[in-house]
Amino acid sequence: MKMIKKVAMSATALVFIGSSVFAQSLADAKKAIDAEQYQKAKSLLKNLTTTQPTKDENYFYLGWVYNEQGYTDSAKTQFNKGIAANPKSAINYAGLGAAAHLDKDAAGAKANFDKALSMAGKDSKTYVYVGKGYLLLPQGQNAVAAADANAAIAVLEKGKTINAKDAELLVTLGDANLAILKSNEANAAYSDALLVDPKSTTAAVAQGTLWRMANNWEAAENQFKAALTIDPNFGPAYRAWAETNYRQAQSDPKVASAKIKEAVDHYKQYLNLTDMSLESQLRYADFLINAGDFATLQQVTTELSKKANANLRVYRYLGIAAYENKDYANGLTAMNKWMSQAGPNRVIANDYLYLGRLQMATGADSLGIISMKKAYQLDTTKADVFMEIAKSDYAKKKYAEAGDAYNDYFTKSHKGTLIEHFQMGIAYYFGYTTKTNPTPADTILLTKADSALSYVSQKATSPVGDVILYRAYINDTKDADRNNIKGLAKPFYEQYITLQSAKPNLSDPDKKKLASAYVYMGTIYEYKDKDDAKAAEAYNKAKELDPTNKQVVAYFSRKTGGAKGR
Template identity: 30%
Template sequence: MKIKIKISLVLLSCCLLSMVSWADKVQEGIELYKCGLTLPAKQVLLSELQKNGPEAAEICYYLGEIYSLIPRSDSALFYYRQGLAIDPAYLQNRVGEGKLMLVEEPYKAEEIFKEVLSGKNKKNVGLILAVARAYAENDPEKATEYLQRAKKIDDQQAGIYVLAGDLLLEKGNNGEACNQYEQAIYFDPSCTEAYVKYARIYARSNVQSGIDMLRRLLDKRSDCMLAHRELGEICYEHSRYQEAAQAYEKCISSVCCSTREQTRYATVLFYYGDYKHSLEVARQVAELEPQNQVVQRLMMYNSYALKAYREGLAQAEKFFQSVSPEDIIGQDYWYYGRLLKATEAYEQAIPWLKKSLQLDSANTQIYREIATSWEKLNCYDSAAVYYSGLIALGGKELTLADYFKLGQCHYLASAEADSSAAGIKHRNEHLRLADSIFGYVAAQKPDSYLGNFWRARVNSALDPETEQGLARPYYQAAAQILEKDTRKKLKLIIECYSYLGYYYYLQKDIPESKTYWNKILNLQPENEVARKAIEGMK
């Protein structure tokens, strides 16, 4: 007997748990509808209706409401009537029938509403609010009348203040609407739609207030997927990518998130720097929506970031074959160019990078990447053009190294000039520009040998016979710094000493010339040039 009782209790517990779970799912669907997420709401409610549970009539009412919004009046009427067939006492479905008549047969609708709100239901706040909502779209004044009627009966019903907020929001009275939503929360701290609607309004003007309101809800219901979803949406819209990623992570597998939210999740993961996870999510969306251009570009971007260049190129080719020209953004060209550059296809990369620059002329990195691509092709004249553009653009991303690279390009471009008069003029122009730039580098970084060392090379090129000794002061300045670490910079310091030794030889200052040649032999005893130079001066 005891065993039978225990079994019965276990079965009863299981049934109760099942009913609680069913009710929770129904309420989730209703919350989704109330917060404007009609597609997932419909999905949940249709699924729960098939289980034929105790709230089936209520489910039918909200399905009718959803279909009336689409609008699909025939489907809405079907569910209102199905709800009445299941439970004739659930009169919200009768209100729904009346709602469908408001536009073409308003008098019949009013008769239905009077019928519903007669007798024992005269003070039924839930039904009065249903009628008020029926009027809300086409006759807000009538809706307000019913709202006031409900408020006189019970002014502590959260639904009254939510609807009041909705009506004010339609009029553009955002602040007053938020006050009403706060009242709803005061009377019902678990009123999800009030938190969500308040947060959405404040997200436009005071994002932190919107976020704080959602966090208040999550403090009470940490498992509220809808709240996590809204938090992700707000943070996404305001480029708060880390917070958006954290919020989406908690709800992305729930019914309130579709491929739209999954696409946004992949996007924020990319901007947050979690390229591997972003690529995984993007691939999942691509399986469901192969033509989704956002995830196609994200797969291209993430492949570049993860150094999967061949995979990225394949994705880029697929993307550009399928996308309409008007849907291409500057970053698309940029990443395609970067992928080509990363695979050493410099000549092919440059046109794509140039296209990107046309659409995003403030992106300093594109200038830098075009310049380095020209360098790889030994086209220093062209490289100098883009380094100059980078420096002209300025900005906090500009570094002294960019000036140095520009100076190098001018110096190396001078060697490309031919021996014609125009070529010599072009060569000297490059050298003068290089001299000025390396002078700037030396002044900005006086503890580095680089500015003076390269300035010495430039002036040596301007004075190829060393008649004027233009390079002397710069080689001397560079040597003073290089002498601090002769082992690592041996080749460079020998270049300095060799020039100085030769310069003083031409000046007939033999002792000074020997000093520099001997310095070379002290560092590199086997140096034949230094040894022969000293022997020639005996």
């Protein structure tokens, strides 16, 4: 009996030892996920799925790491393995819903989330990860949609009734409220989480992030320091601190230089604490884009692209950095690699925007315009692409096309300055005057030009000389039949003369413009009105302003010669 009892006790001890090792290992993996040490977490979890293949949680957390990294196909594989291990694994259905959400499959996300919640029972963790699933950002989305945040809040509030002391649930509830700028609700949730678990590093950092959004730099930094007091190796605290430094630098020019340096130092500490994984460095790339440090971004991504296991997303960042650094050829190569291999679900509007910019910068204008318009099709908030197209076309003397692009910009963005409307008018005017053999149909360009400048005249608080002068040019161009001059430009030249003559001092360029206005009036008086006295008066005023004007010289030469002849 003693021997049997001893064997039984040994077996029990082994069970407890095995359970302890499993629990500790899973806890370590979850801690690594919270610390954004994804490589370490994956290594631990892959080992657990091998040594503990019947534990559905192991597959879930491994799948969740893949979700965090955007590898939804790999994530789904793990969640399905978890369900195979335990068909009633609610949390793995939550994972499938989150993966579907990342893939922009709204129906699939809802179906899996609903199934997860129907099976959850009293397990608040399922509610946590359904809530987190709604808060994950699909490709091309820079912020949580209000509908997703509200869906997360609804789920998490239900989870709170099941377990009001789940610190992770409370932090996630705070995140959901913060996503729609419900600061008071977010602060209450984070505070509740810290009451439940005073050692929650994620809650401390989350509350610091809340203070950052309120531009309370001191309170934010105190929370990051508090998190690092709990765990000096908690990398996300340094990342959030770096992002706070950067925001403060943007808000206060007096400390900008010092805070940017602090931001870089803190981000380096974050990288060192997150096992320098590729994913951590890609997050660093996001930070560099926001900071506008494209020189460092190109250096970092160039090195990353040389690694055998380089994430394809590196080429997106490399393309952006190279464009901003005017390294257009290398930028186009990198962006083409990303666009051709990433797959449609991973390509976003901003990718087409930079592809278009790179194509246009390397001379492939037609392709560039197609790409930039594709960016607008994917994201209609990017109507500014038409302004970029307009300026590019104008610089390359494609004036009529530039005018159309300006018009698209005004129509689609519902905004535009008076200067931009003026530029559209000039573009259409040059679109006509630079044509080698304009046809009668091309006069529509002059009509568009005059319409644009008329708009500026109506909206301007006072008359603008150049607007009046170009309307004169446009209407003079319309008056094409020199044998039957109608004087369409006359009222505009008269207005211009009145405006400019009232100025006490004129620059040399303005004198030349005013002289040309008097020349026009002289021509009208001489040939249309047959009033030689007024013609002579106009030409004499033009001569005072610009004696070298060719038409002035010709007039007086003609008149002098005529007098001698008589």
